[in-house]
Amino acid sequence: MKKYYIHDGSQEVGPFSVDELLLKGINNDTPIWYDGIHFVFKQLL
Numbered sequence: 001m002k003k004y005y006i007h008d009g010s011q012e013v014g015p016f017s018v019d020e021l022l023l024k025g026i027n028n029d030t031p032i033w034y035d036g037i038h039f040v041f042k043q044l045l
Helices: 018-023
Strands: 004-007 012-016 032-034
Touching: 004 018, 012 018
Parallel strands: none
Antiparallel strands: 004 012, 004 032
């Protein structure tokens, strides 16, 4: 199961599961990534 990270505006935080990310109130502008990927997703789901 992948664990995801986000940038909260001041620091990188995580790891989170998909369910945990949804509880964080992410949106299309939230930078999201996971280990092994070197670019930022604008949309997770």
